[in-house]
Amino acid sequence: MRALLTALPLVAALATPALAAEPQAMSGEEFERYATGKTLFYASRGLAYGAEQYLGGRRVIWTFLDGECTEGSWYEQQGQICFVYDHRPDDPQCWSFYRSPTGLMARFENDPMQTELIEVEQSREPLICTGPEVGV
Numbered sequence: 001m002r003a004l005l006t007a008l009p010l011v012a013a014l015a016t017p018a019l020a021a022e023p024q025a026m027s028g029e030e031f032e033r034y035a036t037g038k039t040l041f042y043a044s045r046g047l048a049y050g051a052e053q054y055l056g057g058r059r060v061i062w063t064f065l066d067g068e069c070t071e072g073s074w075y076e077q078q079g080q081i082c083f084v085y086d087h088r089p090d091d092p093q094c095w096s097f098y099r100s101p102t103g104l105m106a107r108f109e110n111d112p113m114q115t116e117l118i119e120v121e122q123s124r125e126p127l128i129c130t131g132p133e134v135g136v
Contacts, residue, residue: 023105025096028076032058039127040104042117049117053127061127069129080109 026034035054042049053061060083063069072085082094094109095117103119 023098023100025079025098026081027079028081031076031081031097034099034104037124039123039125040119041121041123042106043120044115044117048120051127061129063127063129067128067130069127 036056037054039051039053041051048065050062050064052063055061058074060072060074061069062072062083062085070085070087072083074081074083076082077092077094080094080096082092084092095106096109098105098107100118103122104117105119106117108115108117
């Protein structure tokens with residue numbers, strides 16, 4: 001009985017979520033300093049998700065790693081980084097980016113329960129885009 005009473009506070013502590021502060025989202029300036037000149041590769045739920053090349057002038061090239069790429073740009077709005085792609089200029093995709101010990105984390109703010117990305121690799125090499133307009 002005494003062992004049970006001693007263990008109860010430990011069990012209660014483990015069952016109670018730790019009170020952790022929400023990480024501070026990166027500003028547009030911080031994001032620009034971190035990403036410009038790099039190609040970042042992202043995963044979601046442990047699976048490869050896509051990669052984005054961050055060019056000067058806040059221009060980007062995105063791919064879902066299928067060889068097809070789309071160009072666009074990004075801007076900061078209300079503490080979020082919003083991407084507009086040339087093929088869908090009226091549909092901004094807004095994200096909150098956070099630094100973690102292993103790289104960037106990103107939360108899709110258009111539907112925060114839907115997508116969270118984790119940076120799994122970065123490179124200074126450009127993306128390889130093979131389609132669909134190759135040879136046209």
